[in-house]
Structure formats: structure tokens, C-alpha cells
Amino acid sequence: MQPGFSFTVDATAGAARAGTLVTPHGAVVTPVFMPVATAASVKGVDIGRVRETGAGMLLANAYHLHLRPGEEIVERAGGLARFMGWDGPTLTDSGGFQVFSLARQVRVDEEGAFFRSHLDGSPVAFTPENSMRIQERIGADIAMQMDHVVALPNDRAVVADAMRRSLRWAARCREAHARSGQALFGIVQGGLDPDLRHESAEGLRALGFPGYAIGGLSVGEAREAMVGTLRCTVPHLPADRPRYLMGVGQPRDIVAAVAAGVDMFDCVLPTRCGRNSLAYTFTGPVRLRNARHAHDSRPLEEGCPCPACRHGRSYLRHLFLAGEMLGPVLASIHNLTFYQRLVARLRDAVLAGRFEAVAHDLLARLGAAADEPADGSDSGRAGDGGCASD
Amino acid sequence: MQPGFSFTVDATAGAARAGTLVTPHGAVVTPVFMPVATAASVKGVDIGRVRETGAGMLLANAYHLHLRPGEEIVERAGGLARFMGWDGPTLTDSGGFQVFSLARQVRVDEEGAFFRSHLDGSPVAFTPENSMRIQERIGADIAMQMDHVVALPNDRAVVADAMRRSLRWAARCREAHARSGQALFGIVQGGLDPDLRHESAEGLRALGFPGYAIGGLSVGEAREAMVGTLRCTVPHLPADRPRYLMGVGQPRDIVAAVAAGVDMFDCVLPTRCGRNSLAYTFTGPVRLRNARHAHDSRPLEEGCPCPACRHGRSYLRHLFLAGEMLGPVLASIHNLTFYQRLVARLRDAVLAGRFEAVAHDLLARLGAAADEPADGSDSGRAGDGGCASD
Numbered sequence: 001m002q003p004g005f006s007f008t009v010d011a012t013a014g015a016a017r018a019g020t021l022v023t024p025h026g027a028v029v030t031p032v033f034m035p036v037a038t039a040a041s042v043k044g045v046d047i048g049r050v051r052e053t054g055a056g057m058l059l060a061n062a063y064h065l066h067l068r069p070g071e072e073i074v075e076r077a078g079g080l081a082r083f084m085g086w087d088g089p090t091l092t093d094s095g096g097f098q099v100f101s102l103a104r105q106v107r108v109d110e111e112g113a114f115f116r117s118h119l120d121g122s123p124v125a126f127t128p129e130n131s132m133r134i135q136e137r138i139g140a141d142i143a144m145q146m147d148h149v150v151a152l153p154n155d156r157a158v159v160a161d162a163m164r165r166s167l168r169w170a171a172r173c174r175e176a177h178a179r180s181g182q183a184l185f186g187i188v189q190g191g192l193d194p195d196l197r198h199e200s201a202e203g204l205r206a207l208g209f210p211g212y213a214i215g216g217l218s219v220g221e222a223r224e225a226m227v228g229t230l231r232c233t234v235p236h237l238p239a240d241r242p243r244y245l246m247g248v249g250q251p252r253d254i255v256a257a258v259a260a261g262v263d264m265f266d267c268v269l270p271t272r273c274g275r276n277s278l279a280y281t282f283t284g285p286v287r288l289r290n291a292r293h294a295h296d297s298r299p300l301e302e303g304c305p306c307p308a309c310r311h312g313r314s315y316l317r318h319l320f321l322a323g324e325m326l327g328p329v330l331a332s333i334h335n336l337t338f339y340q341r342l343v344a345r346l347r348d349a350v351l352a353g354r355f356e357a358v359a360h361d362l363l364a365r366l367g368a369a370a371d372e373p374a375d376g377s378d379s380g381r382a383g384d385g386g387c388a389s390d
Numbered sequence: 391m392q393p394g395f396s397f398t399v400d401a402t403a404g405a406a407r408a409g410t411l412v413t414p415h416g417a418v419v420t421p422v423f424m425p426v427a428t429a430a431s432v433k434g435v436d437i438g439r440v441r442e443t444g445a446g447m448l449l450a451n452a453y454h455l456h457l458r459p460g461e462e463i464v465e466r467a468g469g470l471a472r473f474m475g476w477d478g479p480t481l482t483d484s485g486g487f488q489v490f491s492l493a494r495q496v497r498v499d500e501e502g503a504f505f506r507s508h509l510d511g512s513p514v515a516f517t518p519e520n521s522m523r524i525q526e527r528i529g530a531d532i533a534m535q536m537d538h539v540v541a542l543p544n545d546r547a548v549v550a551d552a553m554r555r556s557l558r559w560a561a562r563c564r565e566a567h568a569r570s571g572q573a574l575f576g577i578v579q580g581g582l583d584p585d586l587r588h589e590s591a592e593g594l595r596a597l598g599f600p601g602y603a604i605g606g607l608s609v610g611e612a613r614e615a616m617v618g619t620l621r622c623t624v625p626h627l628p629a630d631r632p633r634y635l636m637g638v639g640q641p642r643d644i645v646a647a648v649a650a651g652v653d654m655f656d657c658v659l660p661t662r663c664g665r666n667s668l669a670y671t672f673t674g675p676v677r678l679r680n681a682r683h684a685h686d687s688r689p690l691e692e693g694c695p696c697p698a699c700r701h702g703r704s705y706l707r708h709l710f711l712a713g714e715m716l717g718p719v720l721a722s723i724h725n726l727t728f729y730q731r732l733v734a735r736l737r738d739a740v741l742a743g744r745f746e747a748v749a750h751d752l753l754a755r756l757g758a759a760a761d762e763p764a765d766g767s768d769s770g771r772a773g774d775g776g777c778a779s780d
Contacts, residue, residue, distance in 0.1 A: 039708070039712045039714055040705070040708065041709055041712070041714040041716045042716075043714065043715055043716065044434075044716055044719060046439070046697045046716065046719060046720060046723070047697070047700070048697055048700075049439075064712075068708070068711060068712055069684070069704070069707075069708040073684065073685065073704055073708065076685055076687070076704075077687050077702055077704055077705060078687070083701075083702075083704075083705050084701075084705070085700040294463065295463065297466070297467050297468070307436045307438055310437070310438075310475040311473075311474075311475050312467055312473075314459070314466075314467055314473075315430070315467060315474070315475070317459075318429070318430065318458070318459040318463065319431055321458060321459070322429045322431070322454075322458055322459075324429055324431040324433065325433055325715065325718070325719070326431040326432075326433065326435070326436065328715070329434060329436060329715070329719065330436060333436070
């Protein structure tokens, strides 16, 4: 890996790992969940409160920051972390997924993606080379390759074509990336096809990256298909490098993905669902608008140290019914805290040699994830499959 | 005063006072600025952050809490302070002003105010007696009498009639109020007429209250008229009781009102203007959307300890332009912090015997208050005169 970076596997339990990722802005332990700060802001949560959730590392989006405020403003402010007031590691997504999910009039050819901004319709070009320049100026610790994301299900030929283009773009990104103190991760594509995933993983390994992401999931496929794809992809990735599952997911997805050997996660669900009055707990999701909470003075979760859990459920329900901004703020903080506590439990279980039992228990208790309408205003890699369909 | 309550004047400087108000939920020093938690929430700011602004006491509105969630839910949660998670004194406004400013199809007669809810159009009656019952169940440390507020300017006969009705209602409130551990304040009315204000103050004094508010200002009148009215009202109030100017106001109004002998304030401006991207500083207001902040990495105010001032102005501007909820949140926290620092400076100046110089300097440096459109979604006593017209 580059100077300033290292990844160590501290313990394993089957495929599951507990690790330590060191970056120039500090170290985080894995499995790590990165709250999504799309436009350099975790929606509604001040950066001190983000830290207090237990978060160690944040994700932002090159696509959004390029369009607004522009990477030169982030650079002049001292880079992404300083701009946000964040004292820790950061990662930027390349824009590949946002071109797929947000942009208008998209045309992709071998050179790159050409589209119109979702903000004002102005023409924008994203190529592997300018994605690297943009991410270098934004200055996160980890940059992601530019990739070509397609919807699932899709024709195998379309998925294969996008995967191989992503591989060629990975090589161009490696060639173009020049910023020391910033690591570049490759992204495995290939849809739900084990052979294509294998080919993608081997192709990226041949290029050699300090870390490997698994992209193109949580874009509409069933949960089982996602987990299955993960299980047949991870074994093809090098054991001594971090593995990052982009944009996933529900708490149960995270448990399953850690069991499959994933180390890093990001997802908009804690904040997006929080804004929509859905709160996660270790005994399943709680819909805060529900009338059964009207007189309930118990906190969302006993023992949770977050600011929402200073209040009774009746208060949180009142905030949502009254349209008070504090409702979404508190539910977002609670959910972010929940995700951090979840990955901490998984790590502790690996270290203590009882991962299988803990994961089994969590999967049982977290229950069926609730169906919650996505509001579409966050922009991590969780597609509708994240908030809407399970 | 009642058991558990006391008010002490610690020092004076001309008419200005530094005091200590003790309530069953703790003591605050005066002049005190109470952030407005209309519906038991300071808009967008979690209660820990509210405390960190330096706030010692909060205001909520009986009108709003009666309509939603209903006083029985607040009572069952342990009362207003516990419901909000607030470890300190609270005050509820009676609803008189909200009937005037928010309700529909209002009919006021000697019995009370009869109107339709601004939420769902359902019929509601507010009388002195049920306002006391509602406020007793909400359980703030200080309740306000039910009063009759009219728009200014207005016919002298209309203003006089409403003032005398408010006096009669004050007597009924005193008679009806029974909760120990809760103090009831009277409210001086009388518009901009010195004789009517005098009559109102004398009438309330004759009834005897543990504290006296000055209401019916900041409802559309010019700033000079408000300050003039204040100067001819305060001398008629007892020196050993706290004086509370309701719903005021701009920073300069607060300096002038402290100079006139006022001890307590509440106002929606810090949060309302914060949501509208206006930030207060000791060198005048800052419009955060302005292009001149695009590359400005300086904080809003050097030396301000608030979470917004961890960031440069370019970041705060970006949040507002990107429509990030965190912009309104941070600007609200900054403005609340500013108001607390302002009243602390005024108190320190009284204690140090240099109030006149400090007030003069503050009035000069705070400059002309900016004109900022009110968004109407807060509901303290600041009318349009607060955010829109100066």
C-alpha cells in the first residue's frame, strides 16, 4: 500500500474479519460503517454529533461536490475533512453510481460518461482521468475508480460490457491517479453473474489496488441474490486488502456481508430512514409515527447513548407529527449510532471468537426489515433496494 | 413570591439590572434570553446543543402544546422539561398571542377567545381558567396569564378595551391558578399609549404577581415606538420583581430594553433567521448565501465556541446553497449562541459598572439590523416587526 496506509487483519472467524485500516488522517477498526456525507454534510447532523455516534470514517460524493460547490472550493478550504470539520479519514465515491442514478441524458462511451447535471441541466463529462483529478482536489484519504454501473436485472451482454469497461477504466484511473497520501480503490462489477464477478476481481487484482470495492449491488436485486453474489466474489479478492461493499445496506445485510468477509460499508439508510421516522433498534425497526408510541415514555433503545434516547418515544413521535425538524435530526443520530453499535458488536464477536452465534442472534432479532419509502434526496449507493423494497 | 421562587437584583447601572431568578428547576442569571421551543422543540437543535449555547431557560407555547400533542401527553411524560429532556427552568406562554397571530375565525368576548385551530380547523376555546389548567398540566416553572392582544396601530378605544379585558382576565387567572411550584406572571398591555400602559401596570401591581411581562409589542410598530413604550412602562413595575419583554427581538432591541430595565426575553429570531441563512455577529448580521463568502475560510465570528464556527463561511454557504438541513441547524445554533453571549456581555457590563459604554459600543457595532423575510413557522411573540421590517 501507499505510504501512510496500511490494513491489518486483527482476527478472523470463518470468512468474517476484524481489521485495522490506517490512513493519513487516522486509523479505523473494521468492520467500519461510513456515514454518507453526500455533499460534505451528513444530512441534518453536526459533525461533533456524527463523531459521537462512534463513526470513524465518512464518505462523500465526487459527483455532488464537483457540481456544487466545485472541487476548487473544497481544496481551498483545506480538503474534504477540513471543509467538513472532520478529524478523521474520508473516502469519496467516483461519480460512476451517481451518473447512473441521478444524471440526465446520460451517454456512456469508451471515453467516459457524458450527461446533464441533475441540478441545472448543464453538460458534464466524467472520465476516469477527470474523476481522478476531481477526487485528488477534494482530497479524501481514499478515492474510488470511475466505474460503469448498470441496472439489474439486465442482459448478460450489457452487464459484461459495463464490467469490462469498468476494468479498462480502472487501469486508466491507476495511470491517472497521482496524489500521494490518497489511496485508490478498484471496484468489482459484474452484476449477479459469478463468472463476470470472478473475471472482474481477477482483472483488478492483476492491476493491483490497495483496496477493493464491490459495486453494482443494492440496485434493485433481491437480498438473497446480493448475498449470493457477495459470497462468490469475496474469495477472489486478496486477503490482505480491505473489502468495501458499496451502498449496502439494511442491518441484516451488513451482518450477512461481514459474515461473507466484507470490511467496509456505507449506506444512506440510517439518515434517509431517520428522516422518514423509521428508527432501527436491536429488536427490529420502530415506526415513530405509530399511535402506539403516543404515551410511551421509554427510549427507543435501552442503553443507547445517543441524544434521541434521552427522550421518550412519545416525544419523538410528537416531533414527527408536529413537523419539527428535530425529529429527523434525532432519528438520524439514533440510526447512525445504531449502525456503529452494530458493526462494533460484529467486530467484538470476531475478536471474542463467537461471531457465528452473535451473527445468528442478530439476524433473528433484527427481524424482517421494514419497507420504508425512499425519499431519494440522499445519494449514496443504496438504490431503491435499500429503503424501498425490503 | 411562591415557595421555590425568588428574584434578586445583583447590581444595577441606571435602569439596567443584573439579577438572579430562582425557580424549582434551577436558577438563571438575568438578563436572560429564553430560546423559543414553541412545540417543545427548539427548531432543529437537540437539547444538548441548546444547553451548550449557554441557554439557561426555555419558552414553550401552551397554544401549540394544547393542540398537539395535548397537555395530557406532556403531563404523562413528567411535564414540559422532562418531555424535552431539559434540565432547567421553563416558561409557557398562555396562548393569547397565538390566538391573535395564528388562529382562524377568532371571536373574543368577556369569557375568552373562541377560534378554530390553525392545524385542522377544529373549534377551540381559550379562557383564563382553561389556560391555567392547560399550563398547570404542561408544568413549566412559569405560566403566563391569558391576555387579549390586538394589532398595532389601532384605535385607542380598541387598545384600551383589550388592555382592560386583559386586566380582568389577569384577576381570573390569579383566581384559577392553583399549581404550587409554578409562578404566574401578569402581562402589561396598552399598545403604544403611555397612559394605558400605566393603567395596566398599576392594575396588575394591585393584583400582585411574582413577575411582570410587557406584551403587545413587536407586532408591527416602529422600533422607536417600542423602545419609547418600554421606557414609560418599566418605571411602573415593582423593582423587586422580574420584568419580561415578550417576543423581542433584534439584538439592538435587547440592548435597548436591558438599558430600560428589562430582565427577561424570548424571541424566535435566532432560529427563524438562522433557518433563512442570516447569522448574527457582534459586527452585524451576515447573509450566508452571499457570493462574497464563497471562498472565505474564516468562521462566522472569531472566538465563538459554537459548532458552526468550527467551519469556514464557505462551508456554511455551501450548505445553504446545496439545501442541506445542516445549514439551518448550524446557523440556528450559532444565532442562539450569539444571543446568549450578548445577554452575558450586558450582564457582565452591569456587574462591572460599565454598562453605558458597553451598550453604546454594542449598539454602534451591531449596526442596522438586516431585513430578513419571516417564514412564519416559528410562533413566539415576534411578529413581522421582528424578522421582516427592520
